[in-house]
Amino acid sequence: MANHASAEKRNRQRIKRTARNRAAKSELRTALKKARSSVKDSVAEASTAVITAQSDLDRAAAKGIIPKERASRLKARLAASLHKASKSATAG
Template structure:
């Protein structure tokens, strides 16, 4: 347990920051899951879900919740899966 006032303050700050980051990561994971599922099920809804997920990834990366390179990698994979789904839908039509 912290005994100095400055250490106690840093601990309070750590708790707040951890809670904020945990909530942001949870929301991000939910959005990514929805986007991936929409790509698998219907390509029409997938584009809006993908745009939303990419926006949230950028926001999380800029705030330091996740590393910028991870956000970039996830966005690329999501865009690639969306492209495949739309190409498959176009080929089927």
């Protein structure tokens, strides 16, 4: 337990920051799930869902919620899956 006023303050800040980051991470995971499921279901809706998810990933990386490289990797995978789905939709 914190014994100094500064340590108590840091603890309060940690609790606030953790709650904020947890909420943002949860929103990010939801956006990713929506994007992935829309790519599987309908290509028309998938484009906007993927753009939204990529924007959320950029925002999370900028705030330090997730590492920048992970955001980049997830964005690339989303784009690749969207491209593959749109290619198969037009071909077949």
